[in-house]
Amino acid sequence: MAEVEPFPDDTADFGDFVRNEDEETDFEVVVEPWYKYDMKETQHVFYPVCLGEVLNERYLVEHKLGHGGGSTVWMTRDLQDKRDVALKVLALGEWSDDETYMQDVIIQNVQDTSHLVTYLGVLVFPLIGPCLNPLMLGKMSMITRMSAARQLLEGLENLHNAGIVHRDLNERNCMWGMAPLDHNRSAKYKVLDRPIKQIIPYVDLWKQGELEFYLGDFALAKKLSDPVTQHGLPPSKFCSPDRLHGKEPSFACDMWIYMIIFAVLYLEFTPFHTIMDGGIIGGITASLGPLPEEWKGLYVYSEPLDLWYDQDRKPNPRFDLPTTIAYYRPDADLFERHHVLSIMSKVFTYNIEERLTATQLLRDPSFRAIMDRYGC
Ligand SMILES: Nc1ncnc2c1ncn2[C@@H]1O[C@H](COP(=O)(O)OP(=O)(O)OP(=O)(O)O)[C@@H](O)[C@H]1O
DSSP, rough: OOOOOOOOOSSOOOEEEEEOHHHHHHHHHHSSOGGOOOOOOOOSOOOOOTTTTTETTTTEEEEEEOOOOEEEEEEEETTTTTTTEEEEEEOTTSHHHHHHHHHHHHHHHOOOOTBBBBSSSEEEEOOOOOOOOHHHHHSHHHHHHHHHHHHHHHHHHHHHHHHOOOOOOOGEEEEEEOOOSSSHHHHHHHHHOOEEOOOOOOOOSSSOOOOEEEEOOOOTOOOOOOOOOSSSSOOOTEEEEEEEGTTOOOOOHHHHHHHHHHHHHHSSSOOOOOSSSSTTTHHHHHHHOOOOOOGGGGOOOOOOOOOGGGGTTOTTTSSSHHHHHHHHOTOOHHHHHHHHHHHHHSOOSSSSTOOHHHHHHHHHHHHHHHHHTTTT
């Protein structure tokens, strides 16, 4: 058996408890809801992980990285292989089989996985940095942001070339790279901020107790040729209107979401409002005009509005793409606005046959013009 590393440092310091109600309220905004740990509330109960705990007699939990619908993800020290890794702890009853299967398919079929988060072992991943947070973008240079847009598109192109559609691109699955961390925990906490922690309240616990950019979470990914499609849609602010009208997953729906992420990187905001009548489709049709008439009756949720399909309706000049770009990026000159509008218009189209593919977009003159301008 491999020699196991002693604890990286001998202090019992694993972060700070919240100190008052204000901190508790701030904390609860960013963490998973507590009921997720309550067996009485959900069958898919989360395992309550403690900082400082050693999981599987091997992974020392040093920090929290995030959570999804079916898992929490932790920065852990692999005491056996002596490296920092991200460990995904699945909720009870959530199976890793689909994600493990897709990880194997990706490793076997995708030629260049350099911008994809592929696993080191079941549910053990290389440690990547924080996910895409629009609030952090203001502090980043346009060079970094546009370089991320290019790297993400290249990752997607490699996935699509292998016949795989991601299906769940969103801000939480797009992550910045991270330089290797110092071995010492207090040095790690200097770089990452100290963890803030809280004893899980109210719940009857069942157990006491030039940056790289990456695309991860392949739980919903599928080979387009596979006959079975696992149920699931991305968050609606990212979902393409064709998917919201029952169309099959396609490379084109990944491209729509890619363009939402490109817009977030460029504008710092999502391009379509979700507060209009009918939510995201209200925002999309205000910006781009009516959906195809033949989609009427196919909306996957309840209460579609007739005006979404009203062919006489024009884009609202307060919310159309040129106005949105000018509003969020008043600093950009006409050259840049022209090319960004051209890029967005070629992907934000309802006709999936016309929507540019990843390869076409990488070669598109306007995409190239923006990348060239920022030296990406
Ligand atoms: N390798 C990694 N390095 C750093 N952080 C990560 C890594 N993998 C995941 N994370 C963080 O954990 C979060 C949840 O991970 P992930 O999306 O894979 O979980 P999930 O349960 O499959 O989510 P979903 O409900 O979206 O399918 C991510 O948004 C990200 O912030």
